[in-house]
Amino acid sequence: MTVLTEIAESLQRGEDDRVGHLVRDAIEQQVPALDILNNALLAGMSVIGEQFRLREIFLPDVLLAARAMYAGLDLLKPLLARDGVPRAGRVVLGSVQGDLHDIGKNLVGIMLEGAGFEVIDLGSDVPAKRFVDAAEAHGASVIGVSALLTTTMPVMKAVVELVRARGLNGRLSVIVGGAPVSDAWAREIGADGYGYDAANAVERVRALVK
Amino acid sequence: MRPTLRLLDDGLIDRIVSEARDIVCTLGVEIHNPGLLDMLDAHGARVDKAAARAFLNESIVDRAIASAPAGFKLYDVHGRQTHHFSGDQVHFTPGSAAINILDGETGAIRKPTTADYIRYVKVVSGLPHIASQSTAFIPADVPSRISDSYRLYLSLLYGEKPVVTGAFTIEAFEVMKDLQLAVRGSEQALAEKPLAIFSCCPTAPIKWSDVTSQNVIDCARYSVPVEFVSMPLSGFMSPVTLVGSLVQHTAETLSGVVISQIARPGTPVLWGGSPAIFDIRYETTPMGAIETMMMDCAYSEIGHFLGLPTQAYISLSDAKQLDAQAGLETGMGATLAALSGINSVSGPGMLDFESCQSLEKLVVDNEICGMTKRLVRGIEPRDDFPARPIFEELLREKHLLIAKHTRRHLREEIGFPGPVIDRANHARWLEEGALTLGARARHEVARLVAAYQPSGLSADVTGELTRIMQAEARRHGMDALPERAT
Numbered sequence: 192m193t194v195l196t197e198i199a200e201s202l203q204r205g206e207d208d209r210v211g212h213l214v215r216d217a218i219e220q221q222v223p224a225l226d227i228l229n230n231a232l233l234a235g236m237s238v239i240g241e242q243f244r245l246r247e248i249f250l251p252d253v254l255l256a257a258r259a260m261y262a263g264l265d266l267l268k269p270l271l272a273r274d275g276v277p278r279a280g281r282v283v284l285g286s287v288q289g290d291l292h293d294i295g296k297n298l299v300g301i302m303l304e305g306a307g308f309e310v311i312d313l314g315s316d317v318p319a320k321r322f323v324d325a326a327e328a329h330g331a332s333v334i335g336v337s338a339l340l341t342t343t344m345p346v347m348k349a350v351v352e353l354v355r356a357r358g359l360n361g362r363l364s365v366i367v368g369g370a371p372v373s374d375a376w377a378r379e380i381g382a383d384g385y386g387y388d389a390a391n392a393v394e395r396v397r398a399l400v401k
Numbered sequence: 402m403r404p405t406l407r408l409l410d411d412g413l414i415d416r417i418v419s420e421a422r423d424i425v426c427t428l429g430v431e432i433h434n435p436g437l438l439d440m441l442d443a444h445g446a447r448v449d450k451a452a453a454r455a456f457l458n459e460s461i462v463d464r465a466i467a468s469a470p471a472g473f474k475l476y477d478v479h480g481r482q483t484h485h486f487s488g489d490q491v492h493f494t495p496g497s498a499a500i501n502i503l504d505g506e507t508g509a510i511r512k513p514t515t516a517d518y519i520r521y522v523k524v525v526s527g528l529p530h531i532a533s534q535s536t537a538f539i540p541a542d543v544p545s546r547i548s549d550s551y552r553l554y555l556s557l558l559y560g561e562k563p564v565v566t567g568a569f570t571i572e573a574f575e576v577m578k579d580l581q582l583a584v585r586g587s588e589q590a591l592a593e594k595p596l597a598i599f600s601c602c603p604t605a606p607i608k609w610s611d612v613t614s615q616n617v618i619d620c621a622r623y624s625v626p627v628e629f630v631s632m633p634l635s636g637f638m639s640p641v642t643l644v645g646s647l648v649q650h651t652a653e654t655l656s657g658v659v660i661s662q663i664a665r666p667g668t669p670v671l672w673g674g675s676p677a678i679f680d681i682r683y684e685t686t687p688m689g690a691i692e693t694m695m696m697d698c699a700y701s702e703i704g705h706f707l708g709l710p711t712q713a714y715i716s717l718s719d720a721k722q723l724d725a726q727a728g729l730e731t732g733m734g735a736t737l738a739a740l741s742g743i744n745s746v747s748g749p750g751m752l753d754f755e756s757c758q759s760l761e762k763l764v765v766d767n768e769i770c771g772m773t774k775r776l777v778r779g780i781e782p783r784d785d786f787p788a789r790p791i792f793e794e795l796l797r798e799k800h801l802l803i804a805k806h807t808r809r810h811l812r813e814e815i816g817f818p819g820p821v822i823d824r825a826n827h828a829r830w831l832e833e834g835a836l837t838l839g840a841r842a843r844h845e846v847a848r849l850v851a852a853y854q855p856s857g858l859s860a861d862v863t864g865e866l867t868r869i870m871q872a873e874a875r876r877h878g879m880d881a882l883p884e885r886a887t
Contacts, residue, residue: 205803251811254803294800374828387828 195231202235205255207262214263224270236305257301278309280400281331285313287346292339298389319349338369348380364399406740408699421651429456430656431608465662473669475563476594486710489742493770496751497535503759512541515883522559523853530770535565538758546877550576554870567600574619583865592624602630603653605638621664628671628712629657637679672704673712689730698741716748739773761842768818
């Protein structure tokens, strides 16, 4: 078994300490950082993502695997930045202004990172302007907006309108999600997508950045 | 603590038992079995053979209650223990002996065939909350004279779980005993590790037919456990008051205990039954009526009071389809049965006054059984005190999804039902085909049939089972048993 396969399998078992050790070994063996990222960490997370999509494993399994992935990713980050390696895409994420619920949004962030996206997490209680400012500043291609209250859902519309007002639509997509949100609501406010759960959100973001 | 339902206080139970004892001693028990009347005579009962009547006495009743075991175990075809009928332990088994099946594909109620029975055994094999097979329905493609032994044969051939069954004739018991001996190897092995329970039904009011009383005696000879299925019909064949019907149930069941214990003291028995109210509007016997369920739970309390394990036909429905009525009556029955600590609960899968089995309902009912079993495990502190550390972790990590505490206790605290129970959000439910309960249940039946693994019985044993059954079929004019696909 190669060290890359070993990392991927260890990651799937959620063994964060072991993934850290193995990634360190791989770096010492001069395995290119991009190889470790793509063929070990993301390959492992891809299996996890697929198993999750097929309902073979559940959220805690994904979170454990993601934690193991971070244990390796943290070691790779300085090397990847040095090599200027491109990621799957950059996503700005947050819960809307007036909404302090962030567990769903956090799950989406973890799943997106697991799928190779760079996530700029603005946290909760985020005004529309901050979403769009951050997306422009970081050169993100997707804004992910989460709401858990019907009363805070209108902020999602404000985000979509601001993207349009700044002439960013076409290169900056807005995807929405959260318990009271629906596909119909997404269409009504002119959002580019709706994810009904974390795994589904990743699929939608992937489709948007293609 | 285990959550528990009580319907009768000890004073009322004492009175009911005492009235029932008075009835079996003074009014007597009608018994259409001369050999049994002789046995009772020999044990000190007053017998009026011309009137086919035996008058028990306090001593015979006391001895019978004392010698009947407080509990017993059941074992699968490989001899592995699957049941312990004791205390308030609850085991579920499909409702048995339906004459019809609800066809999952057409929605029609029709006569079942061998192929249906094999599918049924395959489904039961994969249901985690259904601990035993019952011979749940009667295949109509064999002569009725062998339909009882034929069900047991198919169950032992395809399934591994023990069987709740019954003989329709005196002769059939011999064959059904031989089928069990083929699996266990010897009479001693069968006595040590019972494989099947036989239902034996008195007739209301307080009568025993030749067949059923002889079945009780024959079971006792081989230490085969018996469940007594007394069936008072409140307001028709028993008093309309629930207490009055309970007195009759107690009298009928006490007489059954006496028969089994004089045949062989120590024979394992279940204090069972299938009482019902009588619905005067439709002239039917609703098993889903709350009063029926109350009688079930109450007589189980009486059985436990006497120190015996119990059984009931509860957690079934009178609906004709897998509909909301089926769910409410089955769910309510299973919950009450579990809270009452009825040791063997016969009902899952059954519809239409115990006359129709449904495989689709069975997979749904399996989830009901799982939920009620969780219910009676109750709420217990685990790693909960002191509480501060886990809350410190929650505040620090923002969630506990992957906390060690969660991983340690998730599966023991929370049961996750199979795919027949819909817990998806609306969007996901739509994406997965917006399946109704009926459709999800049909998929699950198909999945279980496909996932079935053949029984691990040796070819010698399965060959012997088939030899016994073929000989029996030939004896009743059937040259060959029905074709079986696999």
